Amino acid sequence: xxxxxxxxxxxxxxxxxxxxxxxxxxxxxxxxxxxxxxxxxxxxxxxxxxxxxxxxxxxxxxxxxxxxxxxxxxxxxxxxxxxxxxxxxxxxxxxxxxxxxxxxxxxxxxxxxxxxxxxxxxxxxxxxxxxxxxxxxxxxxxxxxxxxxxxxxxxxxxxxxxxxxxxxxxxxxxxxxxxxxxxxxxxxxxxxxxxxxxxxxxxxxxxxxxxxxxxxxxxxxxxxxxxxxxxxxxxxxxxxxxxxxxxxxxxxxxxxxxxxxxxxxxxxxxxxxxxxxxxxxxxxxxxxxxxxxxxxxxxxxxxxxxxxxxxxxxxxxxxxxxxxxxxxxxxxxxxxxxxxxxxxxxxxxxxxxxxxxxxxxxxxxxxxxxxxxxxxxxxxxxxxxxxxxxxxxxxxxxxxxxxxxxxxxxxxxxxxxxxxxxxxxxxxxxxxxxxxxxxxxxxxxxxxxxxxxxxxxxxxxxxxxxxxxxxxxxxxxxxxxxxxxxxxxxxxxxxxxxxxxxxxxxxxxxxxxxxxxxxxxxxxxxxxxxxxxxxxxxxxxxxx
Numbered sequence: 376x377x378x379x380x381x382x383x384x385x386x387x388x389x390x391x392x393x394x395x396x397x398x399x400x401x402x403x404x405x406x407x408x409x410x411x412x413x414x415x416x417x418x419x420x421x422x423x424x425x426x427x428x429x430x431x432x433x434x435x436x437x438x439x440x441x442x443x444x445x446x447x448x449x450x451x452x453x454x455x456x457x458x459x460x461x462x463x464x465x466x467x468x469x470x471x472x473x474x475x476x477x478x479x480x481x482x483x484x485x486x487x488x489x490x491x492x493x494x495x496x497x498x499x500x501x502x503x504x505x506x507x508x509x510x511x512x513x514x515x516x517x518x519x520x521x522x523x524x525x526x527x528x529x530x531x532x533x534x535x536x537x538x539x540x541x542x543x544x545x546x547x548x549x550x551x552x553x554x555x556x557x558x559x560x561x562x563x564x565x566x567x568x569x570x571x572x573x574x575x576x577x578x579x580x581x582x583x584x585x586x587x588x589x590x591x592x593x594x595x596x597x598x599x600x601x602x603x604x605x606x607x608x609x610x611x612x613x614x615x616x617x618x619x620x621x622x623x624x625x626x627x628x629x630x631x632x633x634x635x636x637x638x639x640x641x642x643x644x645x646x647x648x649x650x651x652x653x654x655x656x657x658x659x660x661x662x663x664x665x666x667x668x669x670x671x672x673x674x675x676x677x678x679x680x681x682x683x684x685x686x687x688x689x690x691x692x693x694x695x696x697x698x699x700x701x702x703x704x705x706x707x708x709x710x711x712x713x714x715x716x717x718x719x720x721x722x723x724x725x726x727x728x729x730x731x732x733x734x735x736x737x738x739x740x741x742x743x744x745x746x747x748x749x750x751x752x753x754x755x756x757x758x759x760x761x762x763x764x765x766x767x768x769x770x771x772x773x774x775x776x777x778x779x780x781x782x783x784x785x786x787x788x789x790x791x792x793x794x795x796x797x798x799x800x801x802x803x804x805x806x807x808x809x810x811x812x813x814x815x816x817x818x819x820x821x822x823x824x825x826x827x828x829x830x831x832x833x834x835x836x837x838x839x840x841x842x843x844x845x846x847x848x849x850x851x852x853x854x855x856x857x858x859x860x861x862x863x864x865x866x867x868x869x870x871x872x873x874x875x876x877x878x879x880x881x882x883x884x885x886x887x888x889x890x891x892x893x894x895x896x897x898x899x900x901x902x903x904x905x906x907x908x909x910x911x912x913x914x915x916x917x918x919x
Contacts, residue, residue, distance in 0.1 A: 379466025388738035391503025398463035403439035411444025414452035454484035599800030613882030621793025670702035842874025
């Protein structure tokens with residue numbers, strides 16, 4: 376009789392649970408039993424592991440073999456347990472020293488020929504192992520760089536089971552063919568991202584650097600749209616949600632695609648959070664184990680509620696709101712999304728996370744994103760345009776605009792009507808707008824002011840601060856809120872709307888370099904919130 380144990384990690388959402396893989400050999404008819412709440416993919420590991428062990432030159436034990444996964448109450452799935460199961464079986468058969476693998480965390484899929492293949496979720500799995508006190512992990516060589524992002528953990532990347540056996544037995548490590556080049560991100564999810572927006576190179580080589588052409592969409596490409604550009608800057612500086620409404624061809628999508636490039640780079644902690652989500656989803660770019668730029672997620676308007684907030688059969692998977700964590704979620708043609716899918720966004724917009732309950736368990740996924748909505752005013756897009764020939768009946772226009780519910784729009788801080796581009800703007804007669812690098816510098820300075828003010832609080836952006844705290848701890852200048860209070864009494868603002876106006880006013884004040892909002896800052900915030908002209912204009916350097 377032989378017994379050995381190794382460790383692996385089960386992922387529940389983006390959280391990991393260390394699982395002890397126990398192998399027990401007893402005299403009897405040769406059989407392989409796997410227990411511990413495995414799913415279909417994990418049950419099939421019996422055949423993969425047996426073939427991999429035999430093809431690696433080791434003898435398969437001809438005894439009654441039982442492999443248990445503990446804790447048994449945690450659902451387990453995927454092929455990432457293959458390497459740990461093989462190591463435990465070899466330890467029980469005394470091919471390797473059982474003591475050498477007892478505190479070893481092994482993650483990886485086995486091919487029938489013994490090669491170790493990469494799996495999703497390496498970073499969150501290694502993070503969970505490190506938090507549980509484990510300091511040695513074995514992963515596929517293609518995933519070693521991702522695993523090495525976790526500090527104080529020794530990472531061994533192997534190409535095959537033969538190499539692992541040689542390392543554990545102090546033998547000569549055989550040479551193996553280089554692993555296949557890592558594939559592109561999951562094709563089912565990769566289409567959610569605009570190439571290069573948040574996942575490619577950074578702003579360091581952007582516009583204004585040595586006269587070279589920018590390697591990303593630049594704000595200077597947008598003709599006109601001064602109000603929308605100002606709103607985009609305010610949204611980036613304070614993390615405020617934005618709604619752009621206007622006719623087709625006015626530049627709504629162009630503005631949205633340039634928003635990620637005026638956001639500051641992710642902090643180290645944010646990078647690890649975003650990378651963990653993308654690793655679980657299988658969309659990490661090849662050769663880039665750490666995501667350092669804010670992601671940009673743009674699902675098609677036919678997306679279901681599950682694809683937006685997360686879900687799926689078995690253990691829920693991250694949706695678009697989680698893939699856009701610490702970045703931008705752009706919903707183009709927002710009125711074409713289903714009402715059920717849009718209203719499902721209301722909870723993550725407030726809390727910054729999504730809690731999904733399924734029969735397989737409850738999963739909490741991060742979802743702190745900046746939402747940008749874009750929509751036409753009517754089905755044909757020509758409503759309110761003089762001489763444009765809109766033939767949509769009034770009832771059709773009302774129904775179309777009502778697809779964006781009041782409770783959802785109440786959570787959107789900035790609402791801008793995008794006007795058609797004029798001939799002078801399009802032909803450049805109105806002057807070239809500011810480039811991305813210039814606006815990004817102001818955004819970074821504004822965020823630095825907010826970060827200094829919120830240094831000893833649980834909040835990081837103005838959009839996250841509760842209204843009560845803004846009214847009591849950081850009050851505006853005397854009399855600055857007079858107009859906003861009148862709008863509240865007139866029903867133009869809700870209580871939530873007043874709080875959001877105050878948050879935007881603080882962001883405008885940060886962009887202007889002021890210590891607290893004054894009447895001008897509140898007027899700008901009210902104009903951006905209600906769309907009613909207040910005669911408020913920012914001075915040069917205070918907005919685009």
